[in-house]
Amino acid sequence: DVQMTQSPSTLSASVGDRVTITCRASQSISTWLAWYQQKPGKAPKLLIYKASSLKSGVPSRFSGSGSGTEFTLTISSLQPDDFAIYYCQQYNSYLWTFGQGTKVEIK
Amino acid sequence: EVQLVESGGDLVKPGGSLRVSCAASGFTFSDAWMSWVRQAPGKGLEWVGRIKSKADIGTTDYAAPVKGRFSISRDDSKNTLYLQMNSLKSEDTAVYYCATLLGGPVHWGQGTLVTVSS
Numbered sequence: 600d601v602q603m604t605q606s607p608s609t610l611s612a613s614v615g616d617r618v619t620i621t622c623r624a625s626q627s628i629s630t631w632l633a634w635y636q637q638k639p640g641k642a643p644k645l646l647i648y649k650a651s652s653l654k655s656g657v658p659s660r661f662s663g664s665g666s667g668t669e670f671t672l673t674i675s676s677l678q679p680d681d682f683a684i685y686y687c688q689q690y691n692s693y694l695w696t697f698g699q700g701t702k703v704e705i706k
Numbered sequence: 707e708v709q710l711v712e713s714g715g716d717l718v719k720p721g722g723s724l725r726v727s728c729a730a731s732g733f734t735f736s737d738a739w740m741s742w743v744r745q746a747p748g749k750g751l752e753w754v755g756r757i758k759s760k761a762d763i764g765t766t767d768y769a770a771p772v773k774g775r776f777s778i779s780r781d782d783s784k785n786t787l788y789l790q791m792n793s794l795k796s797e798d799t800a801v802y803y804c805a806t807l808l809g810g811p812v813h814w815g816q817g818t819l820v821t822v823s824s
Contacts, residue, residue: 633812642803643751648811686751690807693767695741695753 601625601689605698611706618674620701622687627667631691634663634672636683637700643686647672677703708732708813710804715818722794726818728787728804736760736782738808742789744800745817754789754802771797794822 602625630650635643645654647663660675687698714726742754755768757778766778777790801817
């Protein structure tokens with residue numbers, strides 16, 4: 600199985616901050632990586648797919664980069680609506696695996 | 707627009723069985739490989755299993771914790787995906803999501819809650 604290691608587990612930040620979350624794969628997954636935002640009681644919301652493609656309707660302050668085993672999600676200017684948990688997911692293999700999540704909380 | 711709508715979640719006793727469904731629309735369901743993903747309360751996301759399209763022989767694969775107890779099937783005439791869960795344990799308590807990869811993005815439903823408790 601491809602293991603996904605996400606860091607940090609928790610991130611304290613202020614509105615307007617630039618925020619970066621990292622995801623590392625245990626083996627190369629090319630660019631088959633997605634980023635999700637999840638709020639309490641809701642389904643994960645897709646933000647980025649294929650490592651760097653922004654889903655239609657997602658604000659442009661979200662961006663993704665990377666390939667192979669190292670990936671990042673960047674929020675250029677944190678907004679109040681962005682406080683949530685973020686997950687990465689690899690779908691290079693049929694056995695999808697997820698990072699353990701990063702909670703972005705208010706500083 | 708791609709839509710996935712799960713249903714059938716319920717409270718079940720340990721050792722019991724339950725079938726949940728996922729109604730699909732907005733894409734050619736019969737061509738799609740479909741997956742189930744679950745999320746236990748307060749926990750992360752866990753892939754449960756996947757079924758290929760009939761054109762790809764409809765092969766199924768399962769995560770180790772559910773192998774031998776869960777079964778995924780599909781009815782292409784009804785555009786519906788199923789997850790049959792047997793010998794349920796308390797650790798199977800979770801929201802169950804169906805999902806599919808169409809080109810680049812992965813599409814998800816809103817989930818259905820399965821609670822296993824006496």
